Amino acid sequence: MKITPAQRHNHIKELLAKDIAFTVSELAVKFNVSEMTIHRDLNKLEKQGHIQRVHGGVLPTERMEFEFDFANKRATNRKFKQAIAKSALTLIEPGQRLILDTGTTTLELAYLLKNFPNLTVITPSLAVASVLQFADGVETILLGGSIRHGSPDLTGAVAEHVLDMFAVDIAFQGADAIGDDGRIYNIDVRMARVDQKIRQRAAQTHILCDSSKIGSTSLAANGSLRDVDSLITDSNISQEYIDRFEKLGTKLTIV
């Protein structure tokens, strides 16, 4: 069976993550390639910071990798999400305090904030936190709380309680669905409660949501577009929804 170089690299990383030791020649046999190829693989992985080489072998790198299954959704509509995030960025000014909610679109915004000077970001999302942890200009505060199974974010009484300690300038929230009546839905009840709380603690709230989620519903409504300051979405939104939402008095930004 033939595999690609990239697969081989991943395989090696997995072995290390499991703390399995190996020699170069073992790997060469295992993958049925020459030792030279393994050397090149290891050099590449080292340059990327995934492993640490020593003479005669490999050490697991001194960092932990955390994997959260993001339900494979990050890639979907990525271009739109990035455009939406870019638009949201223009609302932010140095020195402000933000809440960045869970979601793939808000995560794109987090990437854009990496080089922003002097911000405080509060988030229930471990994903957002991991993106911002090395951003020098950004103080990152993670809400406490229970870790939702299978999703990297924090909810529950603790999270809600911690939110009470803060007041911020702007909140950016995602949405799992927006109904045609303008109601905003979460896929999880506890997350919906957190989202409600977040709006209470922010002077203004903006919803970042790509058009594919508009016109559908999900488990728990956390409020309505009436309750927020604007919706930022992409140009695939149908005219019908534009009209409806404007009737609700919602400011629409279409990128």
Place this chain on the structure above:
Amino acid sequence: MKITPAQRHNHIKELLAKDIAFTVSELAVKFNVSEMTIHRDLNKLEKQGHIQRVHGGVLPTERMEFEFDFANKRATNRKFKQAIAKSALTLIEPGQRLILDTGTTTLELAYLLKNFPNLTVITPSLAVASVLQFADGVETILLGGSIRHGSPDLTGAVAEHVLDMFAVDIAFQGADAIGDDGRIYNIDVRMARVDQKIRQRAAQTHILCDSSKIGSTSLAANGSLRDVDSLITDSNISQEYIDRFEKLGTKLTIV
């Protein structure tokens, strides 16, 4: 049997969603088209953000990886740390509520708890949280707070505040150093404050610390061995320290 390009695209996406990787030539055979066609398919899918190409083939749909830098050397004294963790494990019973502090030794304990039935674990450590997030029998609660730069854990007023909400059966703490007078040190002032708070919230506290850290000091003392219920360490501890610590009234467990 003939299928349309769009069907082929969908088929490819489905296969990848199932965590299966492919080489270009495999796909060419599978769909009975030329490799050139597969190349064109993959390019199109990649542009739409649906797949991730690599030289030679395609990778399964991406899982997100979050990395938190782990400054401390997990590998150092690993054997001892594991032995210490194993000893700590015997103190724990099903149904209990624990606090697991930050540190490489407590992290080893977290690994051992993965299959423990019915526990509640409160932790300021993102590393511990990530280890336990998929443990079915363990409810994991992360303290909130600021993310320390270069170390994946949570400190500050928020963390301390959240701790006030809880009371637990046992706390397991690490130590960056233990002085010859029995004082327990942290490398970080804010972490020291959290550690003090943790002891207040636990009916009993055990220090897990390998012998290499005994007899040294660090920046901030968070208390003394007098204040805790036991110290679990390895057999490399010198007789001198054993005597000293026993004079303090500290229970020593040497593994």
Place this chain on the structure above:
DNA sequence: TTGAGATGTTATAAAATGTTATGTTTGCGG
């Protein structure tokens, strides 16, 4: 029929791999 999109073919470029020669480290015996 015709023209746009899809596919195949061939030539060329780029990436990956293997081979051999040449350095480097490690550990051992003096």
Place this chain on the structure above:
DNA sequence: CCGCAAACATAACATTTTATAACATCTCAA
């Protein structure tokens, strides 16, 4: 401590595999 052999690592080059570009052919629906 030194020198030396064995194991390990790199460099340079040749070969093979894979990717792209350009052009020819085919298909199907208007």
